[in-house]
Amino acid sequence: MEALNGIGLEVAGLSCRYERDWVIKNLSFSVKPGEALAVVGPSGSGKTTLAYCLTGIIPQKIEAEVRGRILVDGRDVSNSPIRENAKLIGVVLQNYEMQIFGLTVEEDLVFGLENLGLDEVEISSRLEWALETFGLRKYRSYHVHELSGGLRQRLAIASSVITAPKYLVMDDPTANLDWRGIVELRKTLQRLKEEGKGLTLMVRRLKGLEPVIDKIIEIKANNRSISNLSSQEPELQASKPGAEISLRFEGVWFRYSGDRDYALRDIWLNIEGGKCIALMGPNGSGKTTLVKHVNGLLKPTKGRVLVLGKDTRNYSPAQLAKHVAFVFQDPDKHIVCETVWEEVTFGPRNLGLGYEYAEEALRILGLLDRKEDPPYLLSTGEKIRLSMAGALAMNPEILVLDEPTTGQDEETLSIMASMIKRLKSMGRTIVVVTHDSDFAAAASDEIIVVRDGALAARGKPEEILLNNSLIEEFELEPLSSKSRGSVEVMAPG
Amino acid sequence: MVALAFIFRGFVELACLAAVALIVSFLGAWRNTVLKGLKAMAPLLVVAFILWSFTYGWSIFRSYEGGGANFQLGAFMALRLFVIILVSLNFIAMIKPSELVRALASFKLPYKAVFIMGLTLRHLYTIADDYKAVKEAQTSRGLELDKGGLHARIKNYIPVLIPLFIKSIENAEKLTLAMELRSFSFDQRRSYLRGRLKAIDIAIISAFSIALALTILRYWVGAI
Numbered sequence: 087m088e089a090l091n092g093i094g095l096e097v098a099g100l101s102c103r104y105e106r107d108w109v110i111k112n113l114s115f116s117v118k119p120g121e122a123l124a125v126v127g128p129s130g131s132g133k134t135t136l137a138y139c140l141t142g143i144i145p146q147k148i149e150a151e152v153r154g155r156i157l158v159d160g161r162d163v164s165n166s167p168i169r170e171n172a173k174l175i176g177v178v179l180q181n182y183e184m185q186i187f188g189l190t191v192e193e194d195l196v197f198g199l200e201n202l203g204l205d206e207v208e209i210s211s212r213l214e215w216a217l218e219t220f221g222l223r224k225y226r227s228y229h230v231h232e233l234s235g236g237l238r239q240r241l242a243i244a245s246s247v248i249t250a251p252k253y254l255v256m257d258d259p260t261a262n263l264d265w266r267g268i269v270e271l272r273k274t275l276q277r278l279k280e281e282g283k284g285l286t287l288m289v290r291r292l293k294g295l296e297p298v299i300d301k302i303i304e305i306k307a308n309n310r311s312i313s314n315l316s317s318q319e320p321e322l323q324a325s326k327p328g329a330e331i332s333l334r335f336e337g338v339w340f341r342y343s344g345d346r347d348y349a350l351r352d353i354w355l356n357i358e359g360g361k362c363i364a365l366m367g368p369n370g371s372g373k374t375t376l377v378k379h380v381n382g383l384l385k386p387t388k389g390r391v392l393v394l395g396k397d398t399r400n401y402s403p404a405q406l407a408k409h410v411a412f413v414f415q416d417p418d419k420h421i422v423c424e425t426v427w428e429e430v431t432f433g434p435r436n437l438g439l440g441y442e443y444a445e446e447a448l449r450i451l452g453l454l455d456r457k458e459d460p461p462y463l464l465s466t467g468e469k470i471r472l473s474m475a476g477a478l479a480m481n482p483e484i485l486v487l488d489e490p491t492t493g494q495d496e497e498t499l500s501i502m503a504s505m506i507k508r509l510k511s512m513g514r515t516i517v518v519v520t521h522d523s524d525f526a527a528a529a530s531d532e533i534i535v536v537r538d539g540a541l542a543a544r545g546k547p548e549e550i551l552l553n554n555s556l557i558e559e560f561e562l563e564p565l566s567s568k569s570r571g572s573v574e575v576m577a578p579g
Numbered sequence: 580m581v582a583l584a585f586i587f588r589g590f591v592e593l594a595c596l597a598a599v600a601l602i603v604s605f606l607g608a609w610r611n612t613v614l615k616g617l618k619a620m621a622p623l624l625v626v627a628f629i630l631w632s633f634t635y636g637w638s639i640f641r642s643y644e645g646g647g648a649n650f651q652l653g654a655f656m657a658l659r660l661f662v663i664i665l666v667s668l669n670f671i672a673m674i675k676p677s678e679l680v681r682a683l684a685s686f687k688l689p690y691k692a693v694f695i696m697g698l699t700l701r702h703l704y705t706i707a708d709d710y711k712a713v714k715e716a717q718t719s720r721g722l723e724l725d726k727g728g729l730h731a732r733i734k735n736y737i738p739v740l741i742p743l744f745i746k747s748i749e750n751a752e753k754l755t756l757a758m759e760l761r762s763f764s765f766d767q768r769r770s771y772l773r774g775r776l777k778a779i780d781i782a783i784i785s786a787f788s789i790a791l792a793l794t795i796l797r798y799w800v801g802a803i
Binding site: 141143147168169172173177179181183184185186187188189190193197198201202229230231245249378381383402403404405407408410411412414416419420421422423424432433436437462476477480 | 675676677680697698700701704705708709712713715716717718719720721722723724725726738742745746749750753754756757758759760761762763764
């Protein structure tokens with residue numbers, strides 16, 4: 087039975103396509119137990135498709151043309167039932183939210199075990215093991231919706247591992263994690279390797295995980311590439327020059343109704359037009375709460391926020407949309423229309439603007455040829471770019487980007503950085519929330535670190551990001567050596 | 580799994596006794612939630628009292644010879660409403676969705692039904708999240724929701740509901756794939772975490788059942 091190559095997950099000459107274009111082209115690799123392989127590729131390069139192929143979902147549940155062979159310990163995946171494959175290969179989907187079935191942490195962990203028909207003794211011993219290994223004991227009877235994103239992901243991993251598969255496939259596990267989360271994930275992966283699991287990680291960037299990875303394969307984006315920005319003349323005209331204070335927080339305190347604690351505490355900020363501010367800090371520190379005040383989605387409990395001199399308490403978010411555009415994190419939830427074009431023109435339609443900015447924004451962000459496509463066909467990276475185009479289409483004076491860098495590949499990141507530069511030169515104000523230190527260094531004029539709802543530190547990028555004690559104290563992502571070099575040039579002395 | 584309180588609805592002045600019993604019961608940890616809920620419901624009680632006191636006599640459906648205000652009836656009705664609210668609040672504050680699901684399972688309901696109920700409860704949170712997200716996305720791009728009269732406002736919400744609906748369908752699709760990956764099937768026997776009724780549960784359930792039976796006997800059958 088164990089014919090061919092025996093033990094290991096082996097992919098040989100795999101190609102896959104849904105319609106005309108090949109999403110995966112002639113891919114070969116192998117993973118042995120105790121080994122970690124990273125498949126690195128930009129958004130839209132077929133990483134999710136690969137994850138589906140490895141479990142037999144393609145072609146058994148989703149129709150697609152598949153060539154080549156996938157063997158798990160010598161057994162062909164595409165011919166054996168998914169249920170059987172799932173016992174050997176555990177999968178953590180990119181959208182792990184949908185993978186959590188239990189109402190509580192404990193229930194979810196038990197779910198997979200019960201599916202296998204194990205007896206109670208076995209179930210409870212594995213449950214205890216998983217609670218311990220993944221540090222979930224404290225959260226045992228927590229409800230899933232009470233957990234933070236990072237914890238939910240850890241639960242999804244734990245639930246996949248608890249059924250004791252030999253191989254684990256993870257689709258973009260770092261996408262939504264802050265630096266601390268990435269470090270935690272690295273430790274988890276290390277432990278899994280030591281237990282002899284074979285790991286396959288599909289990622290857009292490797293940063294932070296390098297120490298545990300044994301092999302790297304790079305895959306390229308399939309034929310769609312993003313247009314090169316530098317060759318284009320700026321067409322958007324500077325309508326209002328900046329240099330004045332465009333955004334002002336005056337002693338803002340905020341708490342969610344029903345909460346006892348303040349989510350924001352005494353925020354004072356003055357942001358000039360033509361500047362880009364980066365907000366950094368760990369998950370749950372109040373960054374998103376802060377930026378939601380900029381377009382009036384949240385109103386201060388105490389203090390006030392002035393947008394171009396207007397007190398946000400007197401305006402609805404829809405009225406402020408003329409001045410402030412907001413790009414949300416988690417584009418999946420915030421994309422609302424049925425085609426790319428409808429989505430981009432949603433804002434202009436409501437505000438009664440023309441569509442010239444919409445068209446231009448799509449072109450800059452490399453989505454013009456996908457105008458008629460439904461958004462669900464886009465990859466996650468493309469969806470974030472689509473949300474951005476939707477914001478730029480309104481030609482806003484202030485642009486708020488809430489973690490636009492999550493799950494973006496290096497190329498898109500550099501396009502975003504140059505886009506921000508161009509908007510700045512037009513006198514626009516940009517507030518960007520990000521975990522990505524390299525991006526913050528490249529794009530922003532000032533970094534503000536938020537912790538526990540208060541401004542904990544602020545300064546020029548080089549002052550913050552080259553200061554190792556600050557990096558450690560606030561658990562920020564360290565700069566990569568490449569951007570460290572360019573930041574040091576900027577730093578005086 | 581004290582999940583039975585909701586069966587109980589006082590018919591008579593006995594409700595008074597029940598109220599006393601329940602006040603004792605909410606000396607628990609969830610007292611704050613219950614108090615907050617009661618506070619919010621207080622105006623309703625007052626309105627009920629006034630309505631029942633003054634309108635009953637002039638009801639268009641019946642005409643009583645006495646007419647006029649009937650404070651005794653008003654007080655009784657308000658009290659009854661109070662008890663109902665109190666019991667439901669206690670129930671909501673006390674029981675987590677997962678406990679409810681487990682309680683149903685312990686009554687030996689088919690696993691299919693219990694599982695689907697659990698999944699629904701779990702995804703209510705997802706849908707609530709999605710609803711919030713869609714609304715935020717649209718208002719920040721200039722869609723005015725809370726403007727105009729009632730009719731206009733209801734109409735305004737249509738663009739929010741359509742994507743929400745589509746998202747739910749998409750989610751269902753993803754969910755089935757994910758279930759497949761966890762080798763899910765309805766056939767598997769499930770025992771773990773389902774729990775059994777403890778002695779105290781049985782005692783409480785039987786006490787309430789007896790009380791209920793007695794009330795029914797007394798007021799409808801007239802036996803006691």
